[in-house]
Amino acid sequence: MTFVPIDITPHTHVDARSDLGLHQGTEDVICIRDVSYAYDARPALQHITLHVKRGSILGIIGPNGGGKSTLMKLMLGVIQPDSGSISILGRSPREACSNGSLVGYVPQRHVLDWAFPISVRQVVTLGLIGRKKFLGGFTRQQRQQVQAALQAVEMAHLADQPIGGLSGGQQQRVFIARALVNQPQILFLDEPTTGIDQAGQEKFLRMLLELKKTLNLTLVMVSHDLRSVVASCDRVACLSRTLHYHDRPQGLSPDVLFKVFQCDLDAVLDQHSHTHDSSCCDHDHAPVGPAQATFVPLPFAPPALRPSPVSTSQRKTPAP
Amino acid sequence: MMSFSDFLYLVHLNRYPLMVGPIIGCMCAIVSVFVVLRRMSLISEGVSHAGFGGIGLAVLLAYFFTPLDNAVWRQVITGAFCMGTAFLMGYVSRKKKVSEDSAIGIFLAASVAVGQLLLKIRVTLPGGPKIPVDTEHLLFGDFVNVTATDTLLAGITALLVICAVAALYHQFIYITLDEEMARVNGVNTRLLNAILLMMISLVIVMCVKMVGFLMITALMIIPGATANMLSRRFGGVFIASILIGVLGTSAAVCLSIVPPFSRSSPGPIVVLLLFAIFAIVWAYRHFFKPRPINEPSPLQSQVEKEPGAFGHGHSH
Numbered sequence: 001m002t003f004v005p006i007d008i009t010p011h012t013h014v015d016a017r018s019d020l021g022l023h024q025g026t027e028d029v030i031c032i033r034d035v036s037y038a039y040d041a042r043p044a045l046q047h048i049t050l051h052v053k054r055g056s057i058l059g060i061i062g063p064n065g066g067g068k069s070t071l072m073k074l075m076l077g078v079i080q081p082d083s084g085s086i087s088i089l090g091r092s093p094r095e096a097c098s099n100g101s102l103v104g105y106v107p108q109r110h111v112l113d114w115a116f117p118i119s120v121r122q123v124v125t126l127g128l129i130g131r132k133k134f135l136g137g138f139t140r141q142q143r144q145q146v147q148a149a150l151q152a153v154e155m156a157h158l159a160d161q162p163i164g165g166l167s168g169g170q171q172q173r174v175f176i177a178r179a180l181v182n183q184p185q186i187l188f189l190d191e192p193t194t195g196i197d198q199a200g201q202e203k204f205l206r207m208l209l210e211l212k213k214t215l216n217l218t219l220v221m222v223s224h225d226l227r228s229v230v231a232s233c234d235r236v237a238c239l240s241r242t243l244h245y246h247d248r249p250q251g252l253s254p255d256v257l258f259k260v261f262q263c264d265l266d267a268v269l270d271q272h273s274h275t276h277d278s279s280c281c282d283h284d285h286a287p288v289g290p291a292q293a294t295f296v297p298l299p300f301a302p303p304a305l306r307p308s309p310v311s312t313s314q315r316k317t318p319a320p
Numbered sequence: 321m322m323s324f325s326d327f328l329y330l331v332h333l334n335r336y337p338l339m340v341g342p343i344i345g346c347m348c349a350i351v352s353v354f355v356v357l358r359r360m361s362l363i364s365e366g367v368s369h370a371g372f373g374g375i376g377l378a379v380l381l382a383y384f385f386t387p388l389d390n391a392v393w394r395q396v397i398t399g400a401f402c403m404g405t406a407f408l409m410g411y412v413s414r415k416k417k418v419s420e421d422s423a424i425g426i427f428l429a430a431s432v433a434v435g436q437l438l439l440k441i442r443v444t445l446p447g448g449p450k451i452p453v454d455t456e457h458l459l460f461g462d463f464v465n466v467t468a469t470d471t472l473l474a475g476i477t478a479l480l481v482i483c484a485v486a487a488l489y490h491q492f493i494y495i496t497l498d499e500e501m502a503r504v505n506g507v508n509t510r511l512l513n514a515i516l517l518m519m520i521s522l523v524i525v526m527c528v529k530m531v532g533f534l535m536i537t538a539l540m541i542i543p544g545a546t547a548n549m550l551s552r553r554f555g556g557v558f559i560a561s562i563l564i565g566v567l568g569t570s571a572a573v574c575l576s577i578v579p580p581f582s583r584s585s586p587g588p589i590v591v592l593l594l595f596a597i598f599a600i601v602w603a604y605r606h607f608f609k610p611r612p613i614n615e616p617s618p619l620q621s622q623v624e625k626e627p628g629a630f631g632h633g634h635s636h
Contacts, residue, residue, distance in 0.1 A: 098506025
């Protein structure tokens with residue numbers, strides 16, 4: 001199946017139907033306005049504008065080195081933007097995150113040392129550290145909160161196990177419990193499905209969606225795992241230094257994916273090959289030239305992700 | 321054979337070392353848990369060697385400013401030098417232009433060189449320091465000169481360390497487990513790291529007189545590393561580490577006041593005793609309980625097999 005060459009002006013393919021670029025007053029829980037960030041002289045993010053609505057599930061996808069983690073760190077207040085502003089529930093990111101009752105954060109799994117001698121319950125209790133009285137211990141009510149969080153992620157029966165012995169999915173649940181123990185309104189997840197196998201991922205995402213519903217959360221998920229994003233998110237932002245596209249995953253067209261992932265595409269999707277002309281690779285650091293990109297219909301993929309030569313609203317097919 | 325009165329006399333003669341032994345064992349063991357779990361072994365090595373430079377500086381300063389020529393000021397200057405070096409190591413490696421281990425190696429060598437040079441310069445100046453400086457004692461430790469002042473200083477330091485860890489116990493666990501996450505949760509990681517480095521420096525300065533600069537790293541690493549093989553709970557590791565530290569140093573002090581060990585520096589005895597404990601625990605873990613530390617316990621494997629139980633992911 002051959003695709004016709006696609007011509008897209010760089011950095012302007014924001015879906016007009018998407019609400020991610022629009023500020024909608026109090027509906028927005030996260031407002032990122034024209035944010036740029038550079039490591040020394042190397043730009044990591046340029047002119048990012050993003051407004052996340054209350055109750056939505058935003059997936060941020062993009063290639064390695066595309067700035068996903070940088071954007072996450074900015075939203076968590078770990079680093080400060082060079083220009084532009086970020087507000088989370090009307091506060092600065094630092095303020096919003098240190099409180100704990102506004103923002104919960106589930107970090108990428110592998111950054112932790114798993115031989116660490118600590119029990120599941122203790123890990124979850126640490127989430128309450130901002131609420132602890134100086135010199136005091138944790139109150140009975142706080143201990144009950146810990147138990148409730150463990151029950152919410154169905155980990156209460158393993159509460160006294162050392163965390164190092166749990167499986168990938170179980171450990172991820174523990175970290176969600178730690179993020180939930182303060183009853184936050186927004187939950188950030190960094191590569192949540194890394195290290196969980198296929199069967200586990202599906203269950204994991206189902207649990208996440210249930211938690212979102214019962215606790216009325218807004219979810220922001222950073223992932224290079226397209227499947228998990230497509231399966232669970234109702235809005236998607238593709239990040240490769242600039243924000244390339246944002247809309248519901250159904251609007252994600254193969255050409256946008258190709259543009260964002262560039263060479264990564266082969267690793268992400270396979271089967272049905274199709275060719276791209278160099279004109280679709282107008283990205284400033286893109287390897288220009290015909291590229292082989294292949295697609296596989298994902299088990300839960302919306303129609304737009306299945307290989308189709310039909311253009312979406314954004315695609316312009318050149319005149320014959 | 322020693323009579324009972326001889327024994328009492330010996331104990332009286334060595335009352336300060338006998339008191340200092342358990343104290344430094346305890347505070348080293350407390351700090352050791354964090355040093356091991358945060359993988360700061362190399363940093364503690366660097367800081368302890370910086371103490372040699374600190375002594376050199378203290379001795380030379382004492383020549384020019386005579387009020388500084390006493391045990392307390394020597395400790396204070398050495399401690400400040402250790403802390404300064406520790407912060408410099410951190411500062412130089414912060415922007416990743418120099419890797420942390422390189423920075424530690426560089427400052428370690430430089431501060432030992434500074435110490436040796438300053439001590440030699442002091443020798444050429446007229447009149448000796450009020451408290452004599454013996455390089456072998458500095459490197460391998462010395463009991464004979466442990467005084468009431470040293471005991472008091474060690475006691476105060478131990479109290480400070482215990483108070484700091486008790487007050488910030490959960491914060492310390494958090495930054496040890498996951499520093500970035502702790503920062504996100506509003507823990508002042510920079511301040512806690514500084515406090516940890518200060519504690520390491522203080523403890524090293526207090527223990528140096530007994531065990532020496534070369535040997536002190538063992539006290540900062542072995543109790544924590546051994547305890548980590550014994551328990552899978554943070555509290556358990558903590559208690560095991562303190563027990564190992566106190567028992568090891570107490571036994572070493574007792575041994576080192578009786579012949580034939582009384583002629584040797586106490587440092588090697590402390591280190592070898594701790595090493596023996598470590599070797600026994602390691603061998604026990606390795607040969608009799610071969611379950612790797614991260615393998616799921618039988619209970620967990622059972623849980624994972626349960627139908628409907630979540631997560632078939634691989635454990636490490």
